[in-house]
Amino acid sequence: MNKTLLGYVPERSPIYAIHPFVKLFFLLVASLFPLFISAPEWNFGLIIFVLLLMLYSRIDMRIMRIYVPVAISMASIIFLAYVVLGGFHPEFAEIGSLLGIRVYWERIRDAIVVYFRILPMIVMMVFFLNTSRERDVIVAMRTLRIPFVVTYVFAMALRSAGMVIEDFGIVRQAEQARGFDTHGKSLPYRLRKYVMYMIPLFALSLRRAEEFSNALIARGFAFTGPASKTKRADYILTHYRFTRLDAVLTALIGLAFAALLVLRYGFGWFTLDRSVFLPWLENLLLHR
Amino acid sequence: MSDISHSPYIEVQRMSYSYPDGTQALRDINLSIDHGEFIALVGQNGSGKTTLSKCLNGLYKPTRGDVIVDGLNTRATSIVQMVRRVGYVFQNPDHQLFSANVWDEIAYGPRNLQLPKDEVKARVEEAAGIVGLTADDFEEHPFFLTKGMRQRVAIASILALQPHAIMVDEPTTGQDIPQSLEIMNFLQHLHDEQGYIIIIITHDMPIVARYAKRVIAMGQGQVLADGPTADVFADSAALAQTFVEPPQITQLAQRSAHLGFDPRALSVEELVQQYLVLRGR
Amino acid sequence: MPPIVEIQNYSWRYLRAEQPALQDINLSIEEGAFVGVIGPNGSGKTTLAYSLNGLIPGQYQGIKEGTVKIAGTEVEAYKPGELPQMVGVVFSDPEAQFTAMTVEDELVFGMENLGLSLAEMRERLDWVTDLTQLKPLLEKPPYEISGGQKQRVALAAVLAMMPRVMVLDEPTSMLDPVSRKRVFDVLARLKRESHNTVIVIEHNLENLVPLADRMILLHNGRVALEGETGGFFRQAATLEQAGVYPPGGIAFFHGLMQRGAYTGEIPLTLDAAVAALEGLMENRRHE
Numbered sequence: 001m002n003k004t005l006l007g008y009v010p011e012r013s014p015i016y017a018i019h020p021f022v023k024l025f026f027l028l029v030a031s032l033f034p035l036f037i038s039a040p041e042w043n044f045g046l047i048i049f050v051l052l053l054m055l056y057s058r059i060d061m062r063i064m065r066i067y068v069p070v071a072i073s074m075a076s077i078i079f080l081a082y083v084v085l086g087g088f089h090p091e092f093a094e095i096g097s098l099l100g101i102r103v104y105w106e107r108i109r110d111a112i113v114v115y116f117r118i119l120p121m122i123v124m125m126v127f128f129l130n131t132s133r134e135r136d137v138i139v140a141m142r143t144l145r146i147p148f149v150v151t152y153v154f155a156m157a158l159r160s161a162g163m164v165i166e167d168f169g170i171v172r173q174a175e176q177a178r179g180f181d182t183h184g185k186s187l188p189y190r191l192r193k194y195v196m197y198m199i200p201l202f203a204l205s206l207r208r209a210e211e212f213s214n215a216l217i218a219r220g221f222a223f224t225g226p227a228s229k230t231k232r233a234d235y236i237l238t239h240y241r242f243t244r245l246d247a248v249l250t251a252l253i254g255l256a257f258a259a260l261l262v263l264r265y266g267f268g269w270f271t272l273d274r275s276v277f278l279p280w281l282e283n284l285l286l287h288r
Numbered sequence: 289m290s291d292i293s294h295s296p297y298i299e300v301q302r303m304s305y306s307y308p309d310g311t312q313a314l315r316d317i318n319l320s321i322d323h324g325e326f327i328a329l330v331g332q333n334g335s336g337k338t339t340l341s342k343c344l345n346g347l348y349k350p351t352r353g354d355v356i357v358d359g360l361n362t363r364a365t366s367i368v369q370m371v372r373r374v375g376y377v378f379q380n381p382d383h384q385l386f387s388a389n390v391w392d393e394i395a396y397g398p399r400n401l402q403l404p405k406d407e408v409k410a411r412v413e414e415a416a417g418i419v420g421l422t423a424d425d426f427e428e429h430p431f432f433l434t435k436g437m438r439q440r441v442a443i444a445s446i447l448a449l450q451p452h453a454i455m456v457d458e459p460t461t462g463q464d465i466p467q468s469l470e471i472m473n474f475l476q477h478l479h480d481e482q483g484y485i486i487i488i489i490t491h492d493m494p495i496v497a498r499y500a501k502r503v504i505a506m507g508q509g510q511v512l513a514d515g516p517t518a519d520v521f522a523d524s525a526a527l528a529q530t531f532v533e534p535p536q537i538t539q540l541a542q543r544s545a546h547l548g549f550d551p552r553a554l555s556v557e558e559l560v561q562q563y564l565v566l567r568g569r
Numbered sequence: 570m571p572p573i574v575e576i577q578n579y580s581w582r583y584l585r586a587e588q589p590a591l592q593d594i595n596l597s598i599e600e601g602a603f604v605g606v607i608g609p610n611g612s613g614k615t616t617l618a619y620s621l622n623g624l625i626p627g628q629y630q631g632i633k634e635g636t637v638k639i640a641g642t643e644v645e646a647y648k649p650g651e652l653p654q655m656v657g658v659v660f661s662d663p664e665a666q667f668t669a670m671t672v673e674d675e676l677v678f679g680m681e682n683l684g685l686s687l688a689e690m691r692e693r694l695d696w697v698t699d700l701t702q703l704k705p706l707l708e709k710p711p712y713e714i715s716g717g718q719k720q721r722v723a724l725a726a727v728l729a730m731m732p733r734v735m736v737l738d739e740p741t742s743m744l745d746p747v748s749r750k751r752v753f754d755v756l757a758r759l760k761r762e763s764h765n766t767v768i769v770i771e772h773n774l775e776n777l778v779p780l781a782d783r784m785i786l787l788h789n790g791r792v793a794l795e796g797e798t799g800g801f802f803r804q805a806a807t808l809e810q811a812g813v814y815p816p817g818g819i820a821f822f823h824g825l826m827q828r829g830a831y832t833g834e835i836p837l838t839l840d841a842a843v844a845a846l847e848g849l850m851e852n853r854r855h856e
Contacts, residue, residue, distance in 0.1 A: 003710070134670045134710065155670055162712055163664065167383070173347050174384035177376040178445060179368045179400030199386035203431055207382065208665045214624055215666035215723075220653040220682035220730065230650075230684040235677040238687065333715060333745045462661075462742045464610040464772050466812040491745050494817070531747045536775060536839055537817030543843045547850045556817060560824035566850070567830065 005137070005158070006129040007063050013131075015057040019246040020136035021143040022253075027128040029257050031121045036264050039275035040116035047116075050123045059130050067126065075115055082111035095285050105282055112281075113272070134158050139240055148232055149223055163208075164201060171200045295359075296320035297452060297485060298344060298374070303353035305343055313339040315509045317353070321487070323452070326479050328500035328517070329489045332531040335506040337489050341455050344487075346370030358452070368401060375446035379457040381430075381438040390416075390433075390441055391426040397449040415447035418482070419474070436467055443474075453485035454478065460492045468492070472499050493535040497521070497554040505530055518552040571641045573734055573766050574598040574621065579635035581616055581625060590616040592790045594635070598768070598783075600733065603760050605777045605798075606770045608787035609812040614770045617787065618738040621768070622656040623647065639734065654683060657732035661739040663719035664711075672714070672722050673707040679730040693729045700762070701725040701755050717748020724755055734766045735759075741773060749776060756780060775816040778802070779838045786811055802835045818842030 001008045009015060015023075030050075034043050055061060083098075086107030093105040132140075134155065141151040175197070182190050222228040263269040272278065298321040305314040314336045321327065329337045342348045343355055346362040355362040358373050378384055387393040394415055398408040416426070419440040430441055439459075446454060456475065460468035472495055478484045490496060496503060496517065503520040505513040507530030513520045520526070521534035522542075533539065541553035541562075548566050553559045576596040582589035591613040598604055606614050619625040620637050623644050637644045639655050647655070660666045669675040676697060680690045698704045701721045706714055714722070720740055727735065737756075741749040753776040759765060760780060771777045778784075784801040786794035788811040794804055802808070802815060805823035814820065818839050825831035831849070836842040 135674070138670065156668075159667075159670065159711070166712075170378065170380075170383045173342070174378045176347055176367050177345065177371055177378070178384070178397040179371045179449060181367045181400070183366070196386050200383055203382050203385070204380075208662070211660055211662050211665035212668070214619075214628065214658075215660055215668055217624060217628065218622060218653055218658040218660075218666075219668060219679040219726065220650050221668070221678070222649060222682075230682065232681045233685065233687045233690060235681060235687060235690055236674055332747060462739075464608075464812065465814040466609055493746075494814075533746065535817055537821060539839055540818050540821060540842055540846070543839075544846050547847060556820045556824050559821055560828070563825065563846075563849075564828065564830065 002133060004130055004133050006126065007059065009131055010058050013058040015131045017245065018249065019143075019240050019242050020132060020140040021242070022246050022249050023128060023132055023136065024140035024144070025250055026253055027124055029253050031124055032257065033260060034117040034120045036260055037117070037270040038113055038272045039270050039277065040112050041275065041277040042270050043116040043120050046120040047123050050120065050127050054127050054130070057127075057131050059127075063130070064126075067122075071119065071122075074118070078115050078118075079108075079111045082107045082114070086110055093282075093286055105286060108285070109272075109278060109282070112278075135236065135239070139236055142234055142237060143242075149228070160205070164205070167201055167204050168197065171197050174200075296322050297358060299354075299356040300344070301354045301356070303343065303350045303355055305339055305348060306351045313509055314343070314350075317511055319504070319511065319514070321453070321485060323485060324479075324483065325485050325487075325502055326476070326500055327485075327487045327502045327504060328496040329487060329504050329506065330491070330493075330496065330530075330532050331506035331512075335530050336509040337506045338457065339509075340506065341376070341457070341487065341489055345374035345376050345455065347376065371397070371449055371451065372401065373451050373453065375449055375451035375454045377443055377446050377454065377456045377459075379461065381435075381442040384442060384445070385430040385438060388429060389426060390421065390428050390430060393430055393441055394445045394448050397445055401449065411448045411450065415444040418447055418478070419444045435462075436470075439471065447478075451484075453487065455487040455489065457489045458491070459488055460490065460495055468495060475499070493533065494537070497535045497538060505532060518554060521554070522552060570600070571638075572597040573600040573640055574768075575636075575638040575641075576620075577636050577638075579620070579637055580633070581620060582632045584630040584632075586631075588790070590631075590790055591620070594792060596785065596792065596795070598766060600766050601764045603756075603767045603780055603782050604769070605774075605781035605784045606768060606787060607772070607774065607777075607784065607813055608793070612787040612811075613790040614787055615738055616790075618658060618736045618768070618770055620644070621734065621736050622658045623652040624658075650682075653679075653732070654730060655732055656734045656736060657727035657730055659720070659723050659727055659735070659737040659740050661742050663716045663723065663743060666723050667711040667719055671708055671710050672703060675711075675722055676703075676707075676726050676729050679726050683730060693731070697725040697729045700728070700758060715748065717744045717751055720744060720748070720752050721755060724752065728759070728765075732765070734768065736768045736770075738770050739772065740769070741771070741776070749773065753777070753780065774813075774819075778816065778819070786813065788812075798837060799834055802837065 001010055033046060037043050037046070083103055084101060086104070089106070095103045095105055095108070097103060137158070138151050138155050141154065142148070180193070182193065264271070268274060298319070300317050300319040303314060303317045304312065306312045317340065329341060331337045339348065343350055343362070344357070346365065346367055349363050357370065360369065360373075362370060385393055387396060391412060394412045395408050398411045403411070421440060421444060430438060433441065459471050459475065463471070475486050475488070476499055479486045488500065500517050502515065503513070503517050504511060505520055505526055512529055513523045513526035521538050527533065534542070537556050537559055538553060541549050541559055542551040545551040549559065549562050553562065574597065576594050579591060579594040580589050581591045594617070606617065608614055616625065619629065621639065621644070625631070626633050626645065639652070644652065667675060669678050673694070676694055677690055680693060698707065701724060703721060703725055706718060706722075711719065724737075724740070741752050744752065756767065756769070757780055760767065769777055769781070778798065781798050783796065784798050785792060786808065793811050794801060794807050802819050805826060808815065815823065818841075819835055819837070821842065822831055822835050822845070833845065836845045
């Protein structure tokens with residue numbers, strides 16, 4: 001099992017055969033797809049596609065359970081926001097009334113469209129984070145010729161996250177050792193108290209920061225100035241080779257995006273009026 | 289504070305502990321700790337000594353077996369009740385200091401115990417006095433104090449809970465010798481004058497030799513040796529299993545046993561005296 | 570050949586401090602020497618270490634007097650990025666000096682910063698992983714290795730830059746005894762196999778004393794004692810006054826010396842102590 005940014009992927013997963021650049025490219029390009037797709041059934045299909053990719057990569061699908069409550073709460077928020085605060089046009093069709101608020105079909109439709117645009121993006125992000133190790137992200141960024149300083153700061157942010165989480169566990173125990181107990185206390189109380197954890201975490205980070213910047217200097221690293229302009233040999237890239245498969249996949253992704261644009265703007269696919277699901281739903285709600 | 293009880297203060301009965309992810313950290317531990325003991329818990333990293341110490345004050349609950357402190361089973365008792373009996377001072381004071389001033393920092397514990405205001409005040413002043421902090425120090429912001437001072441504030445904040453036993457994780461790591469002696473002398477004072485049970489978790493063998501009366505050596509999640517300091521230092525088989533070596537002076541004595549020296553020597557003075565005696569002076 | 574490290578009348582006071590951290594330091598260290606620097610906390614050891622690689626006055630504000638020269642050139646005269654090639658520093662916190670995502674990336678980081686080619690990096694990587702026995706750990710991220718292993722990585726990462734002077738600031742203070750020994754084993758091997766000048770700042774003398782050719786004692790910002798190791802440890806009174814407690818074997822012979830029962834060489838290792846004791850008892854029997 002290898003540890004990725006959000007989880008674990010078994011050693012024999014096919015995802016390792018792919019250059020990290022391709023994974024990042026997929027995330028960046030495919031995340032744009034939903035922006036051009038209005039019909040929710042297509043976006044839903046996109047979600048299924050990514051889930052199938054996750055299955056293929058041998059990710060343990062049980063982790064998706066964590067995201068179900070997130071998906072549900074997001075749906076509720078979007079739904080409520082649109083129903084209560086959505087736009088108004090005199091031709092809107094009224095379905096009924098809920099607690100004195102008029103429920104219009106158009107608002108529900110808009111909520112569904114927006115929701116199914118956001119959801120694929122999140123699923124793709126989850127897919128990416130679950131199949132990329134920290135090093136993969138760095139390699140992907142360097143391949144894109146992102147300046148070293150930026151990739152480095154990013155990498156250190158990832159590392160710090162791990163250290164902060166570790167510190168957090170210890171700080172929690174230290175507070176417990178002084179009688180701090182959240183059992184049976186209310187949520188607002190707990191939230192208030194958690195704020196106080198920030199202080200030792202902050203103090204620890206500050207103390208580490210000094211030694212860390214000294215260590216960077218001792219390694220000859222400079223953020224600015226002539227020393228920072230040295231041509232780097234990018235040793236990290238030698239771990240991966242960009243193969244034909246990678247080139248093919250990159251081309252496929254690019255072509256898919258081009259195809260999407262052509263179908264959308266040339267042939268009017270994926271639009272609201274071409275949707276099959278929405279009229280069906282409208283029919284269901286308005287003509288019960 | 290000083291019960292003249294005949295049953296041990298802390299009893300560990302057939303205790304095992306496994307982490308949430310399944311790894312077993314402690315296996316079938318049996319121990320008893322009486323009032324007035326000064327114990328050193330030693331062993332290589334990963335031997336389970338830190339885990340054991342956290343089981344002793346209820347931070348971890350055993351997955352099998354029991355830990356009974358002052359008659360209370362840690363599994364059935366709230367953390368608040370436990371910390372009034374066994375205090376734990378963490379290795380890095382920065383992990384616990386978060387108040388804007390020293391006074392509040394020390395008062396934090398008693399306030400968690402929901403004690404009345406004047407009781408809190410009394411305890412803070414007492415604890416501060418024991419560690420050597422003065423009224424001038426109360427207004428200081430802990431972040432800006434020296435490492436030694438921060439450690440004292442951390443200890444005071446535990447003393448304010450008035451436990452019977454105090455566990456200190458690595459009291460001397462990162463300190464120079466005079467500072468180490470200062471903190472250890474202070475712990476000894478707590479032990480001798482105030483009657484606390486003291487348990488230190490440490491790698492520092494000369495300190496163990498000088499201050500601890502009893503040593504518990506852990507390895508691979510089990511107790512490998514448990515007894516008076518000199519006895520455990522003599523148990524080279526057990527120590528080797530956990531990569532612990534006695535202090536150099538004891539090693540010198542052990543390797544000079546054939547010359548007539550007592551291999552159980554714990555201090556330089558002892559060995560020097562032996563030499564002078566052997567030389568007939 | 571000028572000494573590789575030459576410090577003359579050097580004083581440094583941190584900006585908001587009342588007292589100087591270092592006063593009137595005069596030291597010269599020959600290339601290839603293995604030097605130990607000891608003294609109580611606050612005596613200026615870390616300040617000295619930072620003065621050698623330019624962190625002082627580069628990163629810290631304060632007032633400097635006197636000169637600190639590495640290979641004949643003043644520390645401030647080096648262009649940015651040149652000094653780390655001459656003087657490498659290993660710090661005491663294994664966590665805070667791990668600057669990359671895996672062990673291999675860490676070892677390569679410094680070399681990349683210097684602009685070395687891939688071929689050169691691979692060669693040095695080979696050498697350094699062999700010296701420090703890190704080959705099995707190359708792919709591991711920092712959170713999967715112990716503190717001791719991290720310190721060996723730090724040591725290797727600095728060595729890979731091939732500085733002429735290696736300064737180690739309390740490299741083992743946060744480590745357990747086993748890890749401590751392993752770090753010193755690497756230093757011992759380094760001493761045997763290469764010409765680096767090594768300066769180790771330590772509290773734990775047991776491992777340092779057998780390796781050091783020379784010792785320097787700092788106390789209250791001044792050099793209180795300095796010299797070849799054997800002679801250095803004869804000065805029991807000065808050491809005690811400065812709060813230095815030598816390892817058991819040495820302390821034992823100090824005890825004998827104080828009582829006039831011993832006048833010979835101070836044994837610097839446990840083996841030497843046992844041998845010396847045997848020698849003493851032999852002599853006694855023959856009297």
